[in-house]
Amino acid sequence: MAVKHTPTGIVHIGQKGGITGCGTDTKEHSNHWSNTSEKITCTKNGCH
Numbered sequence: 001m002a003v004k005h006t007p008t009g010i011v012h013i014g015q016k017g018g019i020t021g022c023g024t025d026t027k028e029h030s031n032h033w034s035n036t037s038e039k040i041t042c043t044k045n046g047c048h
Contacts (some may be wrong), residue, residue, distance in 0.1 A: 004036040012042045021046035 001015045002027055013021030016033045020026060022044035026033040040047055 002036050002038055002040055004034050004038060005032055006034060007032055010042050011036060011038045013040055013042050022023045
């Protein structure tokens with residue numbers, strides 16, 4: 001599953017309402033996140 005941070009357009013491993021692969025909490029500013037099937041674009045440790 002992938003989740004997109006809409007303000008930056010970066011796609012992370014994870015899902016809305018949880019923690020991304022690189023440790024970001026998607027519950028903070030939840031309206032900035034959306035589940036997606038796009039390719040992961042985050043290069044931080046845990047997502048790439």
